[in-house]
Amino acid sequence: MHVRSLRSARRETSLAGGRWVFRQRMSRWDVKLSPYLYVSPFFILFAVVGAFPLGYTAYVSLHQWHLIGGEGAFVGLENYRYVLGQEYFWRSLRNTISIFLLSSVPQVILALLIAAALDSSLRGRTWWRMGVLLPYVIAPVAVALIFNDLFGDRFGLFNQALGWIGLDPIAWHRDVLPSHLAIATMVNFRWTGYNALIFLAAMQAIPRDYYEAAQIDGAGPARRFVSITVPQLRATIIFVVITSTIGGLQIFDEPRMYDQYGLGGANRQWQTLTIYLYQVGWTQKNFGRAAAIAWLLFLIIVVIGLVNFYLTRRIASKESR
Numbered sequence: 661m662h663v664r665s666l667r668s669a670r671r672e673t674s675l676a677g678g679r680w681v682f683r684q685r686m687s688r689w690d691v692k693l694s695p696y697l698y699v700s701p702f703f704i705l706f707a708v709v710g711a712f713p714l715g716y717t718a719y720v721s722l723h724q725w726h727l728i729g730g731e732g733a734f735v736g737l738e739n740y741r742y743v744l745g746q747e748y749f750w751r752s753l754r755n756t757i758s759i760f761l762l763s764s765v766p767q768v769i770l771a772l773l774i775a776a777a778l779d780s781s782l783r784g785r786t787w788w789r790m791g792v793l794l795p796y797v798i799a800p801v802a803v804a805l806i807f808n809d810l811f812g813d814r815f816g817l818f819n820q821a822l823g824w825i826g827l828d829p830i831a832w833h834r835d836v837l838p839s840h841l842a843i844a845t846m847v848n849f850r851w852t853g854y855n856a857l858i859f860l861a862a863m864q865a866i867p868r869d870y871y872e873a874a875q876i877d878g879a880g881p882a883r884r885f886v887s888i889t890v891p892q893l894r895a896t897i898i899f900v901v902i903t904s905t906i907g908g909l910q911i912f913d914e915p916r917m918y919d920q921y922g923l924g925g926a927n928r929q930w931q932t933l934t935i936y937l938y939q940v941g942w943t944q945k946n947f948g949r950a951a952a953i954a955w956l957l958f959l960i961i962v963v964i965g966l967v968n969f970y971l972t973r974r975i976a977s978k979e980s981r
Contacts, residue, residue: 714958721951732948739952743940749953751928752936753960755840759915759932760908762844763851768900770852772893775859776885789860792853803846804917811842833919839930846914851907855900862896863889898972905965909957910934933957 721739724732743749778789795803810817811832819829832838866889874884890897912934916922923939924931933953941950 717951725948739948743952752931752933756932758840763847764904764908767848767852771855774856778860779863795850796854800913807846836929843914866892901968901972909961
């Protein structure tokens, strides 16, 4: 009996030791794997809705791919060569960059100024903060229809105002630069308030001691804004600039609905790359070339985004110094 009890005690001890070793290993695995498991949903979702469509588009761009016939012969970079040789591609690229510059640059500057005004001691600040977000809530179709009438060539309100002061009307739908200004105005109307609230949230996180110390030293509002607010918003400015770059280069709704045809003008004077992509894919039914345009647009966005990121960081670092 004594031997049996001794054996059972040893067996229980070995089992308890095995459980303790297993728990210790699981604890180490938990410490090592838990952070990756917590962030894995984002990467899984990104792989499904981001990386896979991007890779599949690259695969389609290397083939003769039609809407009805599906996958065709492998053509390599032939679709890219064809697209780069088309005049409409380069015209669309010019229009896209022009509208992007006319909208994104004033948009960021106006958003900063509006956020600074909302951050001050205004009466009814909550009402004003809600008001600047209203244009973002309005549907893009409604914005395009309203501004299309405002910028009408014959009976538009702006041309009528120019006639009242003795100036010649502007061909908003015929000339290149006026059409780009009109579309950029629509974009700025819709997105400036949204970016202003992002800047406002970042401004409210800046310690007020900085402003009080600067005010004691005799710095005025403009000096405080340039020397304190802008350097403290460096990360937020970089974020807004990058998101504005991505959205500005992918603009589709406003130029598409700027006239009743949706082709980007009679001479494609405001046709953007996304409209050109849409026409190649759904009008010409050539998905291989449309995928090539999509990948070229992706590369252009990456390059311009990196340039914006570099310039913004340089400017912000100089101002902070």
